[in-house]
Amino acid sequence: MRTAASLIAENNEKREMLNNENLALYEEFLLYIRTDLRVAEQAGEEVLMDLLDHLLEAQEEGRTGSNLFGDNPQEYADEVIEALPREKKRNAAVFIFSQLLSLAGWFSIAYGAVYILLSFFTEVDTAISLGNILILLTTGAFVAFFAVWLIFKMLRSSLFRPKKSQTMEYVKAGLLGATAFGIIMLLAWLIPEFGPVIRLNWWVYVLIGLALMGAAKVIERVK
Amino acid sequence: MALRSQLLKGVLDACVMAVVEEEAVYGYELSQKLQKIGLPDISDGTIYPVLLRLQKNGFIRGEMRPSASGPNRKYYFLTDSGRDELRKIAGEWEEIAMPVSKLLKRSDEA
Numbered sequence: 037m038r039t040a041a042s043l044i045a046e047n048n049e050k051r052e053m054l055n056n057e058n059l060a061l062y063e064e065f066l067l068y069i070r071t072d073l074r075v076a077e078q079a080g081e082e083v084l085m086d087l088l089d090h091l092l093e094a095q096e097e098g099r100t101g102s103n104l105f106g107d108n109p110q111e112y113a114d115e116v117i118e119a120l121p122r123e124k125k126r127n128a129a130v131f132i133f134s135q136l137l138s139l140a141g142w143f144s145i146a147y148g149a150v151y152i153l154l155s156f157f158t159e160v161d162t163a164i165s166l167g168n169i170l171i172l173l174t175t176g177a178f179v180a181f182f183a184v185w186l187i188f189k190m191l192r193s194s195l196f197r198p199k200k201s202q203t204m205e206y207v208k209a210g211l212l213g214a215t216a217f218g219i220i221m222l223l224a225w226l227i228p229e230f231g232p233v234i235r236l237n238w239w240v241y242v243l244i245g246l247a248l249m250g251a252a253k254v255i256e257r258v259k
Numbered sequence: 260m261a262l263r264s265q266l267l268k269g270v271l272d273a274c275v276m277a278v279v280e281e282e283a284v285y286g287y288e289l290s291q292k293l294q295k296i297g298l299p300d301i302s303d304g305t306i307y308p309v310l311l312r313l314q315k316n317g318f319i320r321g322e323m324r325p326s327a328s329g330p331n332r333k334y335y336f337l338t339d340s341g342r343d344e345l346r347k348i349a350g351e352w353e354e355i356a357m358p359v360s361k362l363l364k365r366s367d368e369a
Contacts, residue, residue: 038323082321083307086286086333090303093287104303112304119311 043081050088058091058101064195065105068113069120071188076123083116110196134252136177141248143173148241155238162238167231168224175223179216186212268309272318273348274298275309276341279319285332286310310335318344 038046047066054062065087069080091101106112147164154160187209194205278284278292289310290303313319318341326332337345 106302115308119308
């Protein structure tokens with residue numbers, strides 16, 4: 037059984053053998069399938085590999101790739117998605133949970149790092165109140181999911197169309213990131229301290245962070 | 260991709276299963292075989308949604324095998340329930356094909 041991860045790695049390698057015209061067609065199709073979160077990942081990667089093999093073989097025989105996707109590639113992609121099995125709820129839940137854990141892990145490591153950096157220059161109060169942290173983490177999670185959802189939506193709506201200027205897209209994505217970050221900063225500033233206060237050394241935060249990220253990796257394996 | 264209607268979808272399902280029953284094939288081979296048989300207006304990609312649908316229903320299954328040209332390919336095999344389904348569709352097809360084509364030919368001449 038080939039895992040989704042090994043299929044993705046193989047896909048990255050094989051894709052380089054496509055000529056420019058076929059590569060452009062194929063990558064649009066690939067993004068369209070991968071950013072559809074309803075699709076079961078394993079099955080999606082399998083059909084992507086089938087299509088890549090097909091394109092490569094057609095290319096060797098000097099046939100064009102537009103034969104494969106037809107006159108309306110988006111309609112074709114929708115047809116493929118329709119026929120693909122849906123991701124199991126359990127897999128999706130495991131994925132989201134592991135993402136949350138690693139987000140919290142990054143957060144904790146960053147906290148520790150900022151403390152150690154600041155302490156070179158000034159006396160730092162390492163006291164934090166657990167209530168605030170919980171609220172910040174929860175908001176962070178919601179903001180992150182919303183941002184991912186929005187970016188996927190923007191990306192999907194740009195596929196299978198003549199390319200407009202990339203600058204606008206970058207500006208949009210940048211604004212989105214800035215807004216997300218701004219919301220979190222604003223909350224950190226507005227929310228009053230509440231909940232039990234704890235005081236930990238900087239390296240404890242780093243250790244907690246590493247542990248959380250390790251746990252996230254382990255959990256993702258059980259999918 | 261003119262093969263859109265439900266009827267033609269069903270017919271295409273049966274054609275794919277018939278080819279797979281004869282011999283396990285991978286995607287590219289299958290599309291070449293169908294074109295050689297002379298099915299009209301099938302673009303290469305048409306078979307992939309069909310293959311997915313047939314797998315979902317358990318009528319065919321895929322297995323990695325080294326191909327004649329070298330690299331590993333996903334070969335499709337007919338399952339037992341696929342064989343039953345193919346017999347069923349083939350039977351239904353035989354029942355309607357003759358009378359329908361006779362009927363349509365008659366209205367052609369009129």
